[in-house]
Every structure is written in C-alpha cells, then in structure tokens.
Amino acid sequence: MVHLRTLTTIFLSSLVAFTTADLAQRSLYINVQFVHLWNVIVQPAKYHLPSIESQAGYDAVVNTIMKISDQLHKSIGDVELVDLGPGNKQGREDILTTLQKTYEDKYGDVYKACKELQKVAPKFKTFGTGASRAKAFNSLLQNHGELLFAMNRFKDPRFPEAMHQATSTLLETYYSFIS
Secondary structure: OOOHHHHHHHHHHHHHHHHHHHHHHHHHHHHHHHHHHHHHHHHHHHHHOHHHHHOOOHHHHHHHHHHHHHHHHHHHHHHHHOOOOOOOHHHHHHHHHHHHHHHOOOOOHHHHHHHHHHHHHHHHOOOOOHHHHHHHHHHHHHHHHHHHHHHHOOOOOHHHHHHHOOHHHHHHHHHHHHO
C-alpha cells in the first residue's frame, strides 16, 4: 500500500518539473521572439538603407535585443541546471535575479531595448509591412504573458512581479511601431 506522503511527494515533484519545463519553454519562446523582432524590423532596414547602421539608435537596438536574448538564454540554462523545488531556495533566487536583470523597470534589458526601439520607430516603420511588425510584436507579447502565467505557479509573487514591470514598456513600444 502506498502512503499518502509518498503520493504527495510524487505529485509535488511532477508539479515542480512541469513548472520548470514551462519556465524554460516560455523563456525560449520569448528569446526566439526577440530575435524574430530583430529580423522583421532591424534587419530589413539594414538591407534597404545601409547607412542606417551609422544612424543613432541602430546599434543600441541591435545590442540591446541581443543582450536580452543572451539573458533569456542564461535563464534557460539556469532552469535546466537547477532544481526549482521548494527545498532549493538558491536556485530560485538565481532565476529571480536573471529575470530582474532582464525585465526590471528603467534598468532592465527589455526596458532599455524598448526605449531604443521607440526612439528609432519612425525610421524603422518604413521597412517591411505593418502586418509583419504587428505579428512579431503580438507573438512576443503573447509569450511574455504566458511566461508570466507560468511564473504564478511558483506561488511566489516576486517572480511575476519581476516580469510584469516590462509589460507597459512592451505595449508602448508595440504602439510606437504599429500606429
């Protein structure tokens, strides 16, 4: 006969594994969406107007988007190497630190990239189609929301709070490119 405690332990372990897999998967999707955003907005501008590289904002946009991608890649690596179960507080703190660096308001990499994108939006809006830009941003926002949802499963308000700070900045950037 299986003890209730054994069943509970198995259930909680599988729940933590599912949450960890969700976190890794959603981080990967957001990473891919930022790179896709670069491909849809920045790359066509470079091909159509080679001198745009020397224009203010281009390098900052590229560097910041790549930095976000690197931070998210780091967080994915952290998730894969760390057991995020209730007993491993340091592993959770490491993930939280990475999320804060990536999404923190005014200082995080997402905030910086969005502000740079907003500055150069008028120049970049002429390249590609509005539909392709909207689709890239929509996918990014959807994956951001799904990662926020996955963070809620940790039952620790600091995780979604770390990401939620970037939501309004992402929306502002979306409107600067779409309107």
